[in-house]
Amino acid sequence: MRAWAVDVPGPVDSSPLREVERAIPTPGPSQLLVRVSTCGVCRTDLHLAEGDLAPRRHLVTPGHEVVGVVVALEEGCVRFCEGDRVGVAWLARTCGSCRYCVAGAENLCVAPTFTGWDLDGGYAEFVVVDERYAYAVPTAFSDVEAAPLLCAGIIGYRALLRAELPEGGRLGIYGFGGSAHLTAQVAIAQGARVHVMTRSPQARALATHLGASSAGGAFDEPPEPLDAAILFAPVGTLVPVALEALDRGGTLAIAGIHLSDVPALNYERHLFEERTLRSVTANTRADGEAFLRIAASIPLRVEATTYGLDEADRALGDLAHDRVTGAAVLVAPWPA
Numbered sequence: 001m002r003a004w005a006v007d008v009p010g011p012v013d014s015s016p017l018r019e020v021e022r023a024i025p026t027p028g029p030s031q032l033l034v035r036v037s038t039c040g041v042c043r044t045d046l047h048l049a050e051g052d053l054a055p056r057r058h059l060v061t062p063g064h065e066v067v068g069v070v071v072a073l074e075e076g077c078v079r080f081c082e083g084d085r086v087g088v089a090w091l092a093r094t095c096g097s098c099r100y101c102v103a104g105a106e107n108l109c110v111a112p113t114f115t116g117w118d119l120d121g122g123y124a125e126f127v128v129v130d131e132r133y134a135y136a137v138p139t140a141f142s143d144v145e146a147a148p149l150l151c152a153g154i155i156g157y158r159a160l161l162r163a164e165l166p167e168g169g170r171l172g173i174y175g176f177g178g179s180a181h182l183t184a185q186v187a188i189a190q191g192a193r194v195h196v197m198t199r200s201p202q203a204r205a206l207a208t209h210l211g212a213s214s215a216g217g218a219f220d221e222p223p224e225p226l227d228a229a230i231l232f233a234p235v236g237t238l239v240p241v242a243l244e245a246l247d248r249g250g251t252l253a254i255a256g257i258h259l260s261d262v263p264a265l266n267y268e269r270h271l272f273e274e275r276t277l278r279s280v281t282a283n284t285r286a287d288g289e290a291f292l293r294i295a296a297s298i299p300l301r302v303e304a305t306t307y308g309l310d311e312a313d314r315a316l317g318d319l320a321h322d323r324v325t326g327a328a329v330l331v332a333p334w335p336a
């Protein structure tokens with residue numbers, strides 16, 4: 001099969017990904033072999049390609065927003081059959097026995113493995129997944145629409161939970177890409193007033209179109225104080241800006257896996273009056289199931305820019321240079 005692999009991590013314009021030929025992977029016990037239909041391009045893939053996220057394996061295939069069809073399965077599979085459409089997401093395996101797994105916080109597992117970081121992901125014609133970590137894909141969504149739900153959507157949903165937005169509250173969203181445009185719709189459907197701060201004029205237009213109450217520049221002050229905010233842009237200098245925009249008792253959740261350095265905070269301006277700053281680390285399978293149910297019930301509108309499966313390097317470049325509005329999605333088949 002054809003696949004992309006991270007060779008030497010570096011700036012995306014230096015082509016850190018390379019095309020490789022590999023044997024089609026063989027599923028082990030409880031694993032599904034999935035023919036990839038679409039794979040979303042997440043900012044984490046960009047961090048991995050550029051070396052902001054240290055690679056865990058040389059020549060790993062990125063991609064953890066995979067929608068595909070089960071073409072083979074091994075002994076022990078009980079949830080899915082051949083021909084089923086499934087989603088493969090970031091969380092590939094947890095230990096099941098550490099104190100976090102036991103307490104229902106498997107996102108904090110001390111020995112997790114991740115798709116497209118430890119294990120080969122969906123920038124390829126086929127991928128293998130442990131069926132216990134795969135998702136049934138709601139019929140409300142096409143393959144292209146469903147892909148960004150599997151990380152951008154799920155992580156954004158967890159960030160929204162972590163931001164503890166009160167009912168009918170005022171939510172600030174910093175950065176407005178694949179994840180934020182989905183999260184904003186969930187918040188709006190739940191009755192929130194959403195204010196978006198982003199440097200991209202196209203993203204501001206999309207935010208307004210999707211029902212945001214306001215859309216301003218990345219460092220602009222929102223028109224009213226915020227009960228909660230989510231930082232999607234991987235930009236540490238926005239942390240004090242977002243904290244300062246919070247009302248008393250407000251919470252800022254940082255959604256990304258990588259953030260540039262946070263400048264010094266001033267206790268009085270940024271944290272006093274019981275403002276809370278918290279991170280978001282992966283997700284539990286329960287988060288994923290809950291989010292997919294909500295996504296289908298709204299139903300979310302997924303704004304996607306599509307690329308061929310053979311154009312992953314171009315898609316990452318466009319993501320790096322703000323040329324993608326909404327989410328970027330790779331679409332099979334790989335041209336011969």
Ligand SMILES: [Zn+2]
Pocket residue numbers: 094095096097098099100101102106108109110111
């Ligand atoms: Zn564990």
Ligand SMILES: [Zn+2]
Pocket residue numbers: 042043044045064090151152
């Ligand atoms: Zn992701």
